[in-house]
Amino acid sequence: GQQVQQSPTSLVLQEGENAELQCNFSTSLNSMQWFYQRPGGSLVSVFYNPSGTKQSGRLTSTTVIKERRSSLHISSSQITDSGTYLCAMVTGGSNAKLTFGKGTKLSVKS
Amino acid sequence: GALVYQYPRRTICKSGTSMRMECQAVGFQATSVAWYRQSPQKTFELIALSTVNSAIKYEQNFTQEKFPISHPNLSFSSMTVLNAYLEDRGLYLCGARASTSSNERLFFGHGTKLSVL
Numbered sequence: 102g103q104q105v106q107q108s109p110t111s112l113v114l115q116e117g118e119n120a121e122l123q124c125n126f127s128t129s130l131n132s133m134q135w136f137y138q139r140p141g142g143s144l145v146s147v148f149y150n151p152s153g154t155k156q157s158g159r160l161t162s163t164t165v166i167k168e169r170r171s172s173l174h175i176s177s178s179q180i181t182d183s184g185t186y187l188c189a190m191v192t193g194g195s196n197a198k199l200t201f202g203k204g205t206k207l208s209v210k211s
Numbered sequence: 212g213a214l215v216y217q218y219p220r221r222t223i224c225k226s227g228t229s230m231r232m233e234c235q236a237v238g239f240q241a242t243s244v245a246w247y248r249q250s251p252q253k254t255f256e257l258i259a260l261s262t263v264n265s266a267i268k269y270e271q272n273f274t275q276e277k278f279p280i281s282h283p284n285l286s287f288s289s290m291t292v293l294n295a296y297l298e299d300r301g302l303y304l305c306g307a308r309a310s311t312s313s314n315e316r317l318f319f320g321h322g323t324k325l326s327v328l
Binding site for chain 2: 187198203
């Protein structure tokens with residue numbers, strides 16, 4: 102089965118609305134990362150979040166490792182936030198590897 | 212800060228030819244490099260994990276004969292897609308792990324987008 106489940110699959114917002122993206126993991130993990138993939142394809146790491154809450158501008162990530170879940174909150178969304186948000190779990194110890202979810206496709210409209 | 216440069220950003224190759232992509236770690240020593248592929252409409256799959264001075268470990272469905280990887284030092288890795296065909300299209304991503312890191316964070320390049328004609 103799928104080890105990393107993201108929801109929703111897609112989301113359409115009006116500019117200025119908030120978004121809450123969820124990520125759930127089916128197995129134990131060491132940590133996790135959130136990524137933003139631009140419509141053109143390139144990937145940007147948004148948060149590396151072993152546990153707890155991290156904030157960067159309008160983005161806030163909250164991870165509860167023992168409950169195997171993480172969320173990404175986007176406040177006051179902007180058109181430029183459009184793209185795909187991927188979460189990935191980190192496992193594997195010294196040779197850490199990532200297992201990606203399928204992503205949440207976000208469209209922000211004016 | 213730690214950066215990973217990956218190049219080329221985009222490339223097009225003819226069916227049956229090969230193309231090489233490179234990954235450069237800047238500002239840290241990359242003891243482990245992971246190569247991923249995102250095929251159209253799919254999420255990222257791990258191709259292989261490479262650790263300096265160790266054997267490269269390929270995931271199921273990926274082989275050294277098809278995706279040979281070189282990881283000669285702590286700042287550089289390359290991967291070649293041999294005899295590329297349509298099913299090899301996608302975004303190839305390298306992620307590097309810092310040797311001095313006490314956690315397991317991977318730093319990623321922007322990816323190489325491969326199109327096959």
